[in-house]
Amino acid sequence: MKNHVFRYLLLPTALVGSLSLLALKTENKVVADPDNAGLKLPAGFGALKVAETGARTRHITVTPQGTLYVKLNRPNKEGKGILVLRETTGGKAEVINGFGSYGGTGIYSVPGFLYASSDEDVFRYKLNAKGEVTNPTQPEKIITGLINRRQHEGKSIAQDKAGNIYVNIGAYSNSCQVKDRQKGSLGKPNCPVLDSAGGIWQFQADKLNQTYGDGTRYATGLRNVVGLDWNAQANQLFVMQHGRDQLHDNFPELYDTKQSAELPAECMYALKKGDNAGWPYVYYDNIRHKKMMAPEYGGDGKKEATGNFLEPAAAYPAHTAPNALLFYTGTMFPEKYRNGAFIAFHGSWNRAPEPQKGYYVAFQPFKDGKPSGEWEVFADNFAGSPEKATAGRPDHKPCGLAQGPDGSLYVTDDKQGTIYRIVYAKK
Amino acid sequence: MKQILFVVYALAWFSQLAAAQQKTPPKVKPTTKTAAKLVAVSAATLTAGKAVYTQNCLTCHMADGGGVERMNPPLNGTTWVLGDKTRLVKVVLNGLEGEDIDGESYASVMPAFDALTDKQIADVLTYVRNSFGNKATAVAPAEVKAIRAANKK
Structure with a gap:
C-alpha cells in the first residue's frame, strides 16, 4: 500500500522535474528581444541587449567559454578599465567584476592570454582553462x-598566427599641417609625425617591455586605424583607416561643403610589410576612384597623386568612422557571411552642414581573402531614428565587434555602454 | 565640542525655519549692468554671429552647439562660454589644445582664429553666448580689441 502511494507521488514529481529541466533548457537558449534591441537586421536575424553597462565600452573580446571582456575608454566609477561579463539567461550577461585601472580601446584574446591596451602601453593577462584572468592586478607589460x-x-591591437602583435599608432594630427586644422596651413615637409605614428607597428606577442626600437614599423601612411583584424584565409592584416577631415574648412577655395562631406573615403587596406598608404600626402577620392594629392601638399582637388602608395582594398562613405573590423569565421550565420568582414561604423560628425551618416554595422563580402562584391548595411538604427542619425545625435554608437563561441556577433556601443548580441535563427 | 554641536544644531534649525518661510528658492537676480547688456543683444549681431559660426565653428561644434563626445567640447552650459570673457576671447584668438573641459578630455585640436576681425569675434561669441540654451552678456568689438592687444602668444 505504502509503495502504491509512493508510486503515485512519484509521477507528478517526475513530471515537475522534467518540466523544470525543459524550462532550464529554454533559459539557456539565446532569445532575441521582441524589438531586436531596436536594430534593423536582414531577415532571419535577431538581436538582444546583452547588458547595459553605462560605461564607454570600446573594443570587446569573447573567450571560448563565453566570458566577455570589454575595454573601457576610461575607468568606470569603481576605477576599473576592463569589464568582465558572464552569461546569465536567455543569452544575456551581467558584469561580474572589473580590473585594470587604465582607460583605452584595444582588447584581444587568444587561447591562454588576454591582451589590452592603454593609450601608451599594451598589457598581457593570463587566462585559465575557464577563461578567467588569473593575474588581474599584475599583468605583463608587453609594449x-x-x-x-x-x-x-x-x-x-590584433595578432597573427605566428606570434606577432600589431598595434595602431594614430597620427597626432589631421593632415600634418604646420598648424593643425588651421585654414590654409600647408603640410610639413617630409611629415615628421610618421617617425613615431601614423602607421601600424609590429611587436612580438610574448616579449616584455618592448618599445619603438624593439618593434618594426610594419606599414606607414595610415592616419588612424581603430578597426583591424587578421584574415586567416589571406594570412594578412586588414585595417580600416579613418580618413582625413575638413577639406572645406581648411581649403574653402578648393572644396565646397558637399565635397568636404563626401571626401575622402574611409578605406580598407590589406597590408604587407613595408606598405605605405600615403597619409598625409594622399587621400582616396571615392567618386573618381583615384588617389588624390592632398591640398596641404600641392593638391587642388583635381590632381591625382603620384608615388608608390597602396591601393585601398575597399572604400566606404566619408567620415563614417570605422571603429571595428571582424572577419566572421562562425557557422551560425548563413554561408555568405563566412570569412567576410563586419565593420562597425561609429558614425560621422565631420559631414556638417550635410546630414551625418553611419551608426551601423556593415558587411563586406569576401572571397579567397579579398573583398568581393558590394558592401551592405547589416545592422542599422543604432542611432534610434533617421532624424537622430542625420543630426549627428544618435542614441548609440557602435564601436567594438566580437564573435561568440556559438557564432553570434557581439557589438559594443561607447555612448551608453549597451552591449548587443546578434543571432541568426534558421527559418 | 559641545559649543560646535550647538552651533550646528542652531544653524540646522534656522535653515529649516528659513526654508519653511521661503517656499520658492531664491532666484539669482542678474545685476542691472548684466540685464542692460542682455537687452542690448541685437538681432543684427546675432545674425552676423551666426554667419561667422556657420563658416568657422559649425563643423566641430555642430549646428546645435552640442559638440562631439570626446572629440570637440559642447558650447552650451559651460563656464568656458558663459564665464570670463577674456578667457573665451583668448580661446578664439589662440586656439585650444590638451585642456580638459568641465572634467572631460577632448581629443581634437582647436586652431587659432586670430584671422577673424574684432567685430567677427565679438559677433560670434555674442551669438554663442545667446544660443543653444545659453544666455549671457554680449561681447563688444572694443573688448576683443583690448584682449587681442594684451594677448601674449
Missing part, C-alpha cells in the same frame, strides 16, 4: 612608451 598626444590616441 610601452607609445606616443599619445590625445588626437587619435587609441592603440587598437
Whole structure:
C-alpha cells in the first residue's frame, strides 16, 4: 500500500522535474528581444541587449567559454578599465567584476592570454582553462612608451598566427599641417609625425617591455586605424583607416561643403610589410576612384597623386568612422557571411552642414581573402531614428565587434555602454 | 565640542525655519549692468554671429552647439562660454589644445582664429553666448580689441 502511494507521488514529481529541466533548457537558449534591441537586421536575424553597462565600452573580446571582456575608454566609477561579463539567461550577461585601472580601446584574446591596451602601453593577462584572468592586478607589460598626444590616441591591437602583435599608432594630427586644422596651413615637409605614428607597428606577442626600437614599423601612411583584424584565409592584416577631415574648412577655395562631406573615403587596406598608404600626402577620392594629392601638399582637388602608395582594398562613405573590423569565421550565420568582414561604423560628425551618416554595422563580402562584391548595411538604427542619425545625435554608437563561441556577433556601443548580441535563427 | 554641536544644531534649525518661510528658492537676480547688456543683444549681431559660426565653428561644434563626445567640447552650459570673457576671447584668438573641459578630455585640436576681425569675434561669441540654451552678456568689438592687444602668444 505504502509503495502504491509512493508510486503515485512519484509521477507528478517526475513530471515537475522534467518540466523544470525543459524550462532550464529554454533559459539557456539565446532569445532575441521582441524589438531586436531596436536594430534593423536582414531577415532571419535577431538581436538582444546583452547588458547595459553605462560605461564607454570600446573594443570587446569573447573567450571560448563565453566570458566577455570589454575595454573601457576610461575607468568606470569603481576605477576599473576592463569589464568582465558572464552569461546569465536567455543569452544575456551581467558584469561580474572589473580590473585594470587604465582607460583605452584595444582588447584581444587568444587561447591562454588576454591582451589590452592603454593609450601608451599594451598589457598581457593570463587566462585559465575557464577563461578567467588569473593575474588581474599584475599583468605583463608587453609594449610601452607609445606616443599619445590625445588626437587619435587609441592603440587598437590584433595578432597573427605566428606570434606577432600589431598595434595602431594614430597620427597626432589631421593632415600634418604646420598648424593643425588651421585654414590654409600647408603640410610639413617630409611629415615628421610618421617617425613615431601614423602607421601600424609590429611587436612580438610574448616579449616584455618592448618599445619603438624593439618593434618594426610594419606599414606607414595610415592616419588612424581603430578597426583591424587578421584574415586567416589571406594570412594578412586588414585595417580600416579613418580618413582625413575638413577639406572645406581648411581649403574653402578648393572644396565646397558637399565635397568636404563626401571626401575622402574611409578605406580598407590589406597590408604587407613595408606598405605605405600615403597619409598625409594622399587621400582616396571615392567618386573618381583615384588617389588624390592632398591640398596641404600641392593638391587642388583635381590632381591625382603620384608615388608608390597602396591601393585601398575597399572604400566606404566619408567620415563614417570605422571603429571595428571582424572577419566572421562562425557557422551560425548563413554561408555568405563566412570569412567576410563586419565593420562597425561609429558614425560621422565631420559631414556638417550635410546630414551625418553611419551608426551601423556593415558587411563586406569576401572571397579567397579579398573583398568581393558590394558592401551592405547589416545592422542599422543604432542611432534610434533617421532624424537622430542625420543630426549627428544618435542614441548609440557602435564601436567594438566580437564573435561568440556559438557564432553570434557581439557589438559594443561607447555612448551608453549597451552591449548587443546578434543571432541568426534558421527559418 | 559641545559649543560646535550647538552651533550646528542652531544653524540646522534656522535653515529649516528659513526654508519653511521661503517656499520658492531664491532666484539669482542678474545685476542691472548684466540685464542692460542682455537687452542690448541685437538681432543684427546675432545674425552676423551666426554667419561667422556657420563658416568657422559649425563643423566641430555642430549646428546645435552640442559638440562631439570626446572629440570637440559642447558650447552650451559651460563656464568656458558663459564665464570670463577674456578667457573665451583668448580661446578664439589662440586656439585650444590638451585642456580638459568641465572634467572631460577632448581629443581634437582647436586652431587659432586670430584671422577673424574684432567685430567677427565679438559677433560670434555674442551669438554663442545667446544660443543653444545659453544666455549671457554680449561681447563688444572694443573688448576683443583690448584682449587681442594684451594677448601674449
